[in-house]
Amino acid sequence: MTSPPNDRRVTPPVIRLRGSYRIGAEILFGPVDITLGAGQWTCILGRSGVGKSTLLRVIAGLDCAGDFDGSLHVSDAVTLAGRVSLMAQSDLLLPWLTVLENTVLGAQLRGEQPDIGRAQRLLARIGLRDHTHKKPGALSGGMRQRTALARTLMEDRPVALLDEPFSALDASTRADMQELAAEMLQGKTVLLVTHDPAEAVRLGHRIIVLKPRGVQHWPTPVSKPVRDQYAPQTIACQADLLAHLRGTG
Amino acid sequence: MVALFAPLLWQGVIWLTDVPAFILPSPWRVAQAAWINRALITQHSLVTATEVAAGLAVGAILGTVTAVLLALSARAHRMVMPLLVFTQSLPVFALAPILTLWFGYGLASKVVIAVLIIYFPVTSAFYDGLTRVPADILDMAKTMGATKFQTMRRIKIPHALPSLGTGLKLAAVYAPIGAVIGEWVGASQGLGYLMLLANGRAKTDLMFASLLALAIMTLVLHLAVGRASARLQRPEQP
Structure with a gap:
């Protein structure tokens, strides 16, 4: 590439994926063409x-x-x-970070300056404007998953x-x-x-x-x-x- | 409850066995000896406390740094970890005379012995925490393009802080043992030295009073480190 x-x-x-997947001698799936x-x-x-x-x-x-x-x-x-951005079943929020800090995690992990303004606008758009300072432990399951979505979207x-x-x-x-x-x-x-x-x-x-x-x-x-x-x-x-x-x- | 029950049991044994005071003094005699010799015990306690605090600080820093380095490099882990385990197989008691010979009769040899005792538990506990970050979180970090250093700084280290707290609590209990071993082998001050001195002069009540001071010091240290660790162990608090 x-x-x-x-x-x-x-x-x-x-994206086109063609082929089979094996674990040892056993085929898990395939051949597939997706x-x-x-x-x-x-x-x-x-x-x-x-x-x-x-x-x-x-x-x-x-x-x-x-x-x-x-x-x-x-x-x-x-x-x-x-x-590629990834979103899993588990929200994968880091419990020691706030909603806002979790949202800008990607930039911080790359050693970049996070765009806090954009993160705040994004959080406001998905209904977390009043929760940006909270830690995941204080959020409901739905709010946690919204934060995970915000983190995914922040990666753009x-x-x-x-x-x-x-x-x-x-x-x-x-x-x-x-x-x-x-x-x-x-x-x-x-x-x-x-x-x-x-x-x-x-x-x-x-x-x-x-x-x-x-x-x-x-x-x-x-x-x-x-x-x-x-x-x-x-x-x-x-x-x-x-x-x-x-x-x- | 235990603090009340233990002296009663102790006194009960003395009444029942009629053991002489130079073998096992009564709690009351120990309390008296502690009060009469309070200045002496405080003076030696301060020496031991300094050794313990220095040993704890140096051991914690060395253990923390080693754990991070081992977690950053699989090769370093393969090379260093067996060596660390080997050093743990050597009893510190056996090494204490050599260390005293090398580092002298002052503070340094006691600090080194304390460090040797606590280095492995701190390293091992923190390393364990650093390498137990859920794979899903590391996968997410990878897709985000995380650098190794930032993953360590922003994910692995915060995740491992509760484990470090556990290691430090163990270290708080082990460090006084190291300092006292050092004082037994060669010293002119400290609670270990005072205990040997009292024992040699058949002042068993003073020996017990010194032992009590050591136990209180260890307890206070354990509580203080435990309180500090509790802050590390509650990352989910809002």
């Missing part, structure tokens, strides 16, 4: 242990227990290093990799967070790993079911995300997807 010109680094790319559309949300579902998070780690360039045998193609031919990377970020939240907070994340990550190339068919159908431009021996591209409703969760098409798609995942569809 070539050296990264600035304008290309910030443009959301198409494309993450530029500026779109791609949702990956599958049974526990099928390798959804591993697939995300391969794209993020993180260390894994096994070996990926295949290729990762980025449409603008610029490496993904430094262009063109690619966001989300590993079940809303799964630990209660139903109403989860719905709020889904809408907030969809709004704030608009235009970025997003990979969302989820267990929840409803979440995938609501948010995904593309839905992919990961299986031990490949992937299945699941058709999405014609409407655009974020979809109305009460629309008949959305409900029907969720039901079909759930039945498929349970092996009864």
Whole structure:
């Protein structure tokens, strides 16, 4: 991959991952051929242990227990290093830092001067204006996850990799967070790993079911995300997807 | 409760066994000896306290720095850790005469012995904390482009502070042992020296009074370090 010109680094790319993943002699998943559309949300579902998070780690360039045998193609031919932000199921907030300090953590870890003004504007936009000085221990689960979202957004990377970020939240907070994340990550190339068919159908431009021996591209409703969760098409798609995942569809 | 019960038990043993005072003086005799010799005990206590404080400070700084260096370099850890474990297998009692020969009969040899005793627990506890940062947090830091130094400074060290607190609390109990061992081997002042002196002259009550002063000093030090460590151990407080 070539050296990264600035304008290309910030443009959301198409990402294509092809290959198999093995742990020792055993294949965890694959062969797969997955494309993450530029500026779109791609949702990956599958049974526990099928390798959804591993697939995300391969794209993020993180260390894994096994070996990926295949290729990762980025449409603008610029490496993904430094262009990816990560959001996990656990909020990963540092308990000794305030909400504001957690939000600007990335800049501090790179030894850069953090843009406090931008962080404060971002926190105000996601409803944490009055909580910037609090430590994570004083926040609710929803507020903690909002802070994690603010930290992800503060990085302003063109690619966001989300590993079940809303799964630990209660139903109403989860719905709020889904809408907030969809709004704030608009235009970025997003990979969302989820267990929840409803979440995938609501948010995904593309839905992919990961299986031990490949992937299945699941058709999405014609409407655009974020979809109305009460629309008949959305409900029907969720039901079909759930039945498929349970092996009864 | 224990402070009340222990002297009663002690006195009870004396009544039951009728043991002579030069073998086991009564709590009352020890209290009397402590009061009569208060100036002497205070003077020697200050010497021991200085040795302990210096040993604790030097040992804590050395242990902390070593732990950070070992956590920064896997190679340094592979090379140095076995050496550290080996030094722990040597009993400080056996080394004390040599250290006294090398560092003299003054403060230095006691500080060195105290440092030798507490260096490993501090290093080991802090290193443990530094290397137990959840992998998810380190992955996040990696995707953020974190430098090794900043990851250490902003994530690993704050995360490991409670472990350092645990190591320091252990050190607060061990450091007086080191200082007293040093005083037994060769000194002209300090509580260890006073205990040997009292023992040699069959002043068992004074020996017990010195021992009591040492126990109180260790307790106060442990409480003070424990209170300081508690600040390190409550990072989640809002």
